[in-house]
Amino acid sequence: xxxxxxxxxxxxxxxxxxxxxxxxxxxxxxxxxxxxxxxxxxxxxxxxxxxxxxxxxxxxxxxxxxxxxxxxxxxxxxxxxxxxxxxxxxxxxxxxxxxxxxxxxxxxxxxxxx
Amino acid sequence: xxxxxxxxxxxxxxxxxxxxxxxxxxxxxxxxxxxxxxxxxxxxxxxxxxxxxxxxxxxxxxxxxxxxxxxxxxxxxxxxxxxxxxxxxxxxxxxxxxxxxxxxxxxxxxxx
Numbered sequence: 671x672x673x674x675x676x677x678x679x680x681x682x683x684x685x686x687x688x689x690x691x692x693x694x695x696x697x698x699x700x701x702x703x704x705x706x707x708x709x710x711x712x713x714x715x716x717x718x719x720x721x722x723x724x725x726x727x728x729x730x731x732x733x734x735x736x737x738x739x740x741x742x743x744x745x746x747x748x749x750x751x752x753x754x755x756x757x758x759x760x761x762x763x764x765x766x767x768x769x770x771x772x773x774x775x776x777x778x779x780x781x782x783x784x
Numbered sequence: 785x786x787x788x789x790x791x792x793x794x795x796x797x798x799x800x801x802x803x804x805x806x807x808x809x810x811x812x813x814x815x816x817x818x819x820x821x822x823x824x825x826x827x828x829x830x831x832x833x834x835x836x837x838x839x840x841x842x843x844x845x846x847x848x849x850x851x852x853x854x855x856x857x858x859x860x861x862x863x864x865x866x867x868x869x870x871x872x873x874x875x876x877x878x879x880x881x882x883x884x885x886x887x888x889x890x891x892x893x894x895x896x
Contacts, residue, residue, distance in 0.1 A: 676826075679824065702881075702882035704884070704885075713874075713887050713888065713889045713890060714827075714874070714876075714887040716884050716885075719882070719884060721882035722882075760826060760827065764882070766880070766881040766882045767881065769840075770815060770832070770834055770880055771829055771832065771842060772817060772829065772832075772876070772878070772885055773829060773843070774819070774826040774827040774828070774829075775826055776824060776825055776826040777824075777826045
């Protein structure tokens with residue numbers, strides 16, 4: 671069965687510095703991978719997705735992620751953090767045309783220091 | 785432009801009571817999902833459906849039942865609520881395959 675592991679439950683960065691949120695996945699097939707963001711007391715919004723096209727995926731608000739099959743990783747990055755980026759981020763995996771479950775990681779809470 | 789709508793938004797139940805959460809989507813999506821979100825646990829899949837009349841178990845199905853009698857609706861039932869079912873519940877829908885899932889705003893359920 672597919673799964674994801676988010677390696678950090680909390681990450682703190684200063685405003686204007688780079689952001690790195692780490693995600694490793696496990697899948698026996700060709701997975702689709704997603705990053706979602708949840709702002710406090712809000713719903714979930716898609717940041718970006720990987721679906722077997724380009725391995726470097728660009729998303730909204732300056733975020734991007736790189737799919738590395740050899741490392742089974744899909745880390746999320748942003749060159750310069752903004753205060754509005756403070757939120758919880760979820761790495762998500764699915765196996766299209768297999769069981770179609772959408773499985774979430776446990777989340778990484780990103781704190782932005784002024 | 786409703787997207788995915790969950791009702792109710794808040795509910796307090798006594799232990800042993802039953803209730804049904806309704807999820808409605810207006811995007812003609814085949815796939816629908818129910819999750820629960822607990823602190824430090826992310827979203828865990830309870831049940832899902834790949835089309836009208838179908839349901840399947842997710843990661844944490846015990847204590848819950850679902851039905852998908854109409855394509856646009858996905859109901860989550862708690863037959864006998866327990867305090868361990870206190871959580872925020874999210875519904876989602878998608879076209880399936882490798883497409884994006886769209887989420888409702890959540891239902892905060894407290895079982896006392």
